[in-house]
Amino acid sequence: MAKVKALMYTISTALILSSILSFAFLIYDSAQSSSHVVLDMSIIDKMDDMSSSLLFGMNKLVDFKSGIKFITEPQRISFIEEVNNTRASGFNDSMTEFKRLVEVYGNEDFIEPVINVTIDGFMENMSFLVSPYDILYTHQRYGGSHLVVQPSLNNFNAITINMNTPDNISECICPGGSFGNDINIKLIIDDSDNHDINDYVGGSCCPGAYTYDYGLYVIESTIGYGDEVTIQLWNGTASKQHLFDISVLSGKVDVQVQEGMPAIFNITYDLIVPITDPVTIESTESVYNITYSQFLASKGGKLKLIE
Amino acid sequence: MERKASWNFQSTKKKAMIFMIDALVGIVLAVIILTFANLYVTRATRDALPSVQLERVSGDIVRMLEYDGTLSSGDVDTIQSRLLEILPQEINMTLQIEYLSSPVLDLNIPIPSRELVVSGRQFIIISDGDDVTDYAVVRYWAWPR
Numbered sequence: 001m002a003k004v005k006a007l008m009y010t011i012s013t014a015l016i017l018s019s020i021l022s023f024a025f026l027i028y029d030s031a032q033s034s035s036h037v038v039l040d041m042s043i044i045d046k047m048d049d050m051s052s053s054l055l056f057g058m059n060k061l062v063d064f065k066s067g068i069k070f071i072t073e074p075q076r077i078s079f080i081e082e083v084n085n086t087r088a089s090g091f092n093d094s095m096t097e098f099k100r101l102v103e104v105y106g107n108e109d110f111i112e113p114v115i116n117v118t119i120d121g122f123m124e125n126m127s128f129l130v131s132p133y134d135i136l137y138t139h140q141r142y143g144g145s146h147l148v149v150q151p152s153l154n155n156f157n158a159i160t161i162n163m164n165t166p167d168n169i170s171e172c173i174c175p176g177g178s179f180g181n182d183i184n185i186k187l188i189i190d191d192s193d194n195h196d197i198n199d200y201v202g203g204s205c206c207p208g209a210y211t212y213d214y215g216l217y218v219i220e221s222t223i224g225y226g227d228e229v230t231i232q233l234w235n236g237t238a239s240k241q242h243l244f245d246i247s248v249l250s251g252k253v254d255v256q257v258q259e260g261m262p263a264i265f266n267i268t269y270d271l272i273v274p275i276t277d278p279v280t281i282e283s284t285e286s287v288y289n290i291t292y293s294q295f296l297a298s299k300g301g302k303l304k305l306i307e
Numbered sequence: 308m309e310r311k312a313s314w315n316f317q318s319t320k321k322k323a324m325i326f327m328i329d330a331l332v333g334i335v336l337a338v339i340i341l342t343f344a345n346l347y348v349t350r351a352t353r354d355a356l357p358s359v360q361l362e363r364v365s366g367d368i369v370r371m372l373e374y375d376g377t378l379s380s381g382d383v384d385t386i387q388s389r390l391l392e393i394l395p396q397e398i399n400m401t402l403q404i405e406y407l408s409s410p411v412l413d414l415n416i417p418i419p420s421r422e423l424v425v426s427g428r429q430f431i432i433i434s435d436g437d438d439v440t441d442y443a444v445v446r447y448w449a450w451p452r
Contacts, residue, residue, distance in 0.1 A: 049366040053429035
């Protein structure tokens with residue numbers, strides 16, 4: 001009988017002790033995970049803080065120095081840039097300087113670098129995607145002579161191309177293209193020096209109406225969706241130097257300017273639907289990466305101009 | 308004989324009760340210990356949370372100073388007075404701004420050694436209107452007042 005009692009006593013003591021141990025382990029475990037959660041939150045906040053300041057700085061540089069402007073209105077999206085963009089080299093220098101600052105001072109307390117700024121690909125093409133309208137704005141080489149605006153969806157009903165060209169233009173030819181009723185192109189040639197309209201080619205150049213008002217020629221053309229129109233402009237020198245080509249195919253606007261002949265282009269897409277969804281304009285390439293490898297935390301991202 | 312059996316039964320009952328009370332006291336003690344341990348853990352976690360909040364608020368304050376152009380002024384007094392204007396009453400903060408092409412600007416507010424202090428850094432563009440004039444890194448330290 002005494003043996004049974006002793007056995008029962010031992011078993012109950014063991015049970016109580018094991019439950020105390022289990023509780024202690026549970027509490028230890030929960031304390032560990034709580035402290036990890038707090039540490040993780042702190043790391044995420046630090047990454048977020050640095051990422052926001054990086055993006056804010058880069059946005060400021062694009063805004064002030066890139067020579068590219070994006071404008072969104074209730075039913076249209078416009079892109080304005082000078083091609084060749086003479087501000088490209090200054091912008092690239094500023095971005096490189098900012099990258100150097102971020103990488104030198106951002107990594108000064110770490111053996112392994114935590115911040116890596118990858119702007120080379122971005123500066124090469126300066127490609128941006130406008131969401132949710134899927135319009136790609138890109139360059140063959142930023143600062144070069146080739147600009148492309150390419151929508152992937154047929155969600156617009158007009159494209160307006162405004163150009164401020166160098167003066168002394170004497171000829172405008174439209175060598176090809178069939179015309180329908182879907183897409184409207186307005187070609188505005190700035191003639192701030194008030195050249196005589198007869199210096200320019202006549203109405204047979206581009207189909208549509210001409211108006212002449214306050215030094216501006218406005219040539220309106222209507223082309224069919226899916227048709228290609230090529231407009232070439234020449235200046236008025238004896239050699240008739242070629243200035244630039246504009247071609248439009250399925251909404252894709254392709255501008256090719258001769259080197260050293262800058263012109264300011266304003267390409268606007270009039271959307272079928274009003275802009276009710278938030279518009280995002282972000283770089284197609286990632287521009288930075290922040291990695292805290294010891295915490296298995298990392299954050300990379302694209303440059304967001306409008307969000 | 309019957310009396311002896313009754314005495315034995317009462318004695319066994321008494322022993323069982325003592326054993327029960329003993330076990331209960333043990334359990335109560337264990338529960339008390341575990342509760343205190345848990346409270347300590349909870350409090351330790353709760354104490355760590357304000358540091359995250361402090362980090363967020365101080366980061367936002369530096370961003371505000373950049374956004375409204377105060378950091379571009381490069382003047383200690385302007386930065387300090389604006390900082391005092393926007394700083395919540397519960398927080399104290401100091402900044403050091405290292406410009407790429409100007410001397411380091413330090414607010415020189417002593418950082419307490421026995422308090423919880425959070426720190427961070429942000430990279431900023433110094434501009435004058437639409438013109439970019441310099442680049443800087445802002446280091447900041449914040450602690451509860």
